[in-house]
Amino acid sequence: MNLNRPARLAALAALILGFAATTALADDAAPAAPATTAAPAAAAAPAAASDAGDPTQSPAIELSAATQPPNIQRGKLVFQTTANCVNCHGWPGDGSTGKNPRSPGIAANLRQSQLDTNTMIQIVSCGIPGSAMPYHDSQAYKDTRCYGQLLKDFAPDQQPSPGHYINAQDIINVVAYVQQKVKGRGAITKAECEEYFNRPGAAACQDYQ
Numbered sequence: 001m002n003l004n005r006p007a008r009l010a011a012l013a014a015l016i017l018g019f020a021a022t023t024a025l026a027d028d029a030a031p032a033a034p035a036t037t038a039a040p041a042a043a044a045a046p047a048a049a050s051d052a053g054d055p056t057q058s059p060a061i062e063l064s065a066a067t068q069p070p071n072i073q074r075g076k077l078v079f080q081t082t083a084n085c086v087n088c089h090g091w092p093g094d095g096s097t098g099k100n101p102r103s104p105g106i107a108a109n110l111r112q113s114q115l116d117t118n119t120m121i122q123i124v125s126c127g128i129p130g131s132a133m134p135y136h137d138s139q140a141y142k143d144t145r146c147y148g149q150l151l152k153d154f155a156p157d158q159q160p161s162p163g164h165y166i167n168a169q170d171i172i173n174v175v176a177y178v179q180q181k182v183k184g185r186g187a188i189t190k191a192e193c194e195e196y197f198n199r200p201g202a203a204a205c206q207d208y209q
Contacts, residue, residue: 068169075177076196078170083124083136083163085174091196091204093182103132110178111185120175122146127160134163136171 090097
């Protein structure tokens with residue numbers, strides 16, 4: 001099926017949301033939680049598709065390349081290494097433990113994020129011009145896929161910053177990881193820390209309860 005870009009964005013958002021619900025049930029989580037979380041974001045996807053004339057709603061990437069269900073473990077690896085999200089957002093995604101001098105303690109707190117799936121995909125792909133948040137789509141700002149703008153449209157001090165480029169599938173993977181393992185978490189716990197580092201008794205986890 002040859003879907004247009006907004007429809008592909010909506011389809012991939014639904015894929016992440018559906019995968020999250022399935023994973024939560026498999027983990028014996030309360031069945032009401034995925035339904036409550038999924039409904040608003042699922043409803044947002046068609047809205048983005050129907051509002052394709054608004055450049056801020058334009059799809060960020062050519063999503064036809066991302067055809068597999070999201071892989072949470074791969075998303076974690078992308079967060080840690082390939083996209084290097086951990087340097088600014090910190091391993092728990094709280095925005096205060098990163099070490100990148102470009103973003104000293106001002107990265108977004110992903111644990112408190114209110115972004116829906118579509119918006120998160122777009123921001124990972126296109127970054128946020130005028131801020132330290134970089135773009136990770138190698139074709140961003142070479143055409144108008146990102147906010148309807150080209151690189152030459154920005155003043156020098158407002159140009160979006162390039163990050164480590166990742167493909168469409170890995171953008172989906174890292175967004176799924178953030179949504180399932182980071183977004184909505186409360187206080188950082190020792191158990192969460194040890195799960196992240198995959199090492200019981202990890203030195204980095206000693207200060208948590």
